[in-house]
Amino acid sequence: MTCAAIISKTGANLALNSAFRIPHSAIRISAMRPMILALALLLAPTAHAATFGDQTPYGTSFAIRDVVGAIAASPSQSGVCDSITGYFKFNLDSCKARCALYTISGNDTVLLANGVSEERWFAANALFTWQGFAFTGPKPVVVEGATYFIAAFGDTAGSGTAGLPRIGVNTGAGPVISKNSNYESGFPTPLNPTSSTVNFKMSAYVTYTPTPATAPRRRIVSRP
Numbered sequence: 001m002t003c004a005a006i007i008s009k010t011g012a013n014l015a016l017n018s019a020f021r022i023p024h025s026a027i028r029i030s031a032m033r034p035m036i037l038a039l040a041l042l043l044a045p046t047a048h049a050a051t052f053g054d055q056t057p058y059g060t061s062f063a064i065r066d067v068v069g070a071i072a073a074s075p076s077q078s079g080v081c082d083s084i085t086g087y088f089k090f091n092l093d094s095c096k097a098r099c100a101l102y103t104i105s106g107n108d109t110v111l112l113a114n115g116v117s118e119e120r121w122f123a124a125n126a127l128f129t130w131q132g133f134a135f136t137g138p139k140p141v142v143v144e145g146a147t148y149f150i151a152a153f154g155d156t157a158g159s160g161t162a163g164l165p166r167i168g169v170n171t172g173a174g175p176v177i178s179k180n181s182n183y184e185s186g187f188p189t190p191l192n193p194t195s196s197t198v199n200f201k202m203s204a205y206v207t208y209t210p211t212p213a214t215a216p217r218r219r220i221v222s223r224p
Helices: 003-020 024-043
Strands: 050-054 060-063 067-073 079-091 095-105 108-116 120-122 125-134 148-156 164-171 177-180 200-202 204-210
Touching: 050 067, 060 200, 067 200, 067 204, 079 095, 079 148, 095 125, 095 164, 120 125, 148 164, 148 204
Parallel strands: none
Antiparallel strands: 050 204, 060 164, 067 148, 067 177, 079 125, 079 164, 079 204, 095 108, 095 120, 095 148, 164 200
């Protein structure tokens, strides 16, 4: 083979290799991609449940049969509410109860959007126990630092008249605000409490999922 032919064939091979050659930087980025994705997942903010309200199990009872009892509390973060938990007992007969969240609007205390929990029924029980009330369907949203009222409301189940649903309270820095209202009519809104002089603390708190802060997106620049 002549020198010219060898040179021509060699040039063609070099051109072919050049056409199909993958840059080293692309190979490095492709190899690192799983590591980058794993690191991003590791560093992604994870929302953990938080609470606001009073988790102290007070032993003095406050009757909530056809009475709304509520206490003020504020979340330390914004988020979506999952449930309200209260320290209840149900004397003499089976009872039913709900919980709710109120917010302040102007001069009124009104129900927060989607702020009424599920209704639960309970057998007679003279002992205090923690009971949770979930928000079903769309859930209420709370804002960091805003004031909300955690409310409890109950009645005797069925047509009985002896039952008396109660929630735990204790004298303290309250106050617990209350309003007489027919349970079957639902939580009144605005609340317009008939009493705010009962200077009690109340065993009730909200469990919520904080809204994760949105981290600024960073552009990854590759270098050859």
